Amino acid sequence: MLDTALRIEPAAGCGADVRDIDLARLTPAEAGQLRQALFDHGVLFFRDQTLTPEQHIALAEQIAPIDVNRFFPAAPGYPTIAKVEKTAEQATNIGGGWHTDHSYDVAPALGSVLVARDLPPSGGDTLFADMYAAYVTLDAETKAQISGLRAVHGSDHVFGEKGVYATTDQPELAKGGVETPETVHPVVIKHPGSGKPVLYVNPSFTLRFEGQTREESLPLLMKLYAHAMSMDRVHTLVWQPGMVAIWDNRATWHFAKNDYHGHYRLMHRITLAGCELEAA
Numbered sequence: 107m108l109d110t111a112l113r114i115e116p117a118a119g120c121g122a123d124v125r126d127i128d129l130a131r132l133t134p135a136e137a138g139q140l141r142q143a144l145f146d147h148g149v150l151f152f153r154d155q156t157l158t159p160e161q162h163i164a165l166a167e168q169i170a171p172i173d174v175n176r177f178f179p180a181a182p183g184y185p186t187i188a189k190v191e192k193t194a195e196q197a198t199n200i201g202g203g204w205h206t207d208h209s210y211d212v213a214p215a216l217g218s219v220l221v222a223r224d225l226p227p228s229g230g231d232t233l234f235a236d237m238y239a240a241y242v243t244l245d246a247e248t249k250a251q252i253s254g255l256r257a258v259h260g261s262d263h264v265f266g267e268k269g270v271y272a273t274t275d276q277p278e279l280a281k282g283g284v285e286t287p288e289t290v291h292p293v294v295i296k297h298p299g300s301g302k303p304v305l306y307v308n309p310s311f312t313l314r315f316e317g318q319t320r321e322e323s324l325p326l327l328m329k330l331y332a333h334a335m336s337m338d339r340v341h342t343l344v345w346q347p348g349m350v351a352i353w354d355n356r357a358t359w360h361f362a363k364n365d366y367h368g369h370y371r372l373m374h375r376i377t378l379a380g381c382e383l384e385a386a
């Protein structure tokens with residue numbers, strides 16, 4: 107019998123709300139329950155939390171070792187906490203397109219722990235898409251078409267010296283010298299925590315199918331993306347002060363809406379280390 111009373115309730119579209127839990131004082135039993143819930147639901151939402159940066163780090167370490175993001179600036183004094191920040195003067199935000207963090211790595215990040223620090227008066231929601239459900243609801247013909255396929259992922263077109271961010275008002279995110287070699291993952295992975303099949307391609311970092319050109323890959327990639335974006339499998343997280351989200355990068359996509367121009371938004375993100383991915 108577990109010595110915890112936390113409640114996990116499925117949320118609309120994707121993920122689950124977790125109640126009756128204090129993330130600043132997580133017991134080992136609760137940490138185990140949260141890890142399992144994360145693998146089962148893909149993303150967990152928490153309200154009314156009071157995490158200091160130190161408690162944020164301790165929470166992350168109770169779930170998995172930390173994998174420091176090499177592109178984002180760190181919060182002052184906390185090298186393992188990435189600042190996801192947009193000032194009132196900036197036009198571009200971080201994460202403003204469907205993606206999953208670090209799919210360009212050989213061992214992609216397990217997940218991320220995002221804490222709301224300073225929110226705009228309205229807007230700045232984060233969308234989460236359920237990639238377990240995206241796979242399960244594919245038609246049989248498409249499932250057969252992607253069975254055994256592998257896809258190439260990369261980051262240079264986003265974060266490289268000539269990448270997307272280099273052309274925006276956040277050129278500091280486009281870092282020369284940290285270019286990442288392309289990497290290959292199965293298109294349908296066996297989730298390392300749940301054992302369930304997951305559709306593992308994403309619009310931001312997947313470049314093409316292995317053995318095909320980008321042009322040859324695009325029709326099927328676009329079909330998969332359109333399917334995965336279906337709003338009945340998407341949750342819109344409307345942030346409130348004190349909210350925290352923990353997501354599994356293998357089981358979900360996310361998208362940070364950029365609809366609060368003229369206002370400041372600051373989130374603190376810790377990325378959790380993952381493992382190499384196997385085909386389902």
Ligand code: SIN
Pocket residue numbers: 190200201202218220231232360361362363373375
């Ligand atoms: C991200 O990690 O992609 C940003 C999420 C957010 O700011 O809501």
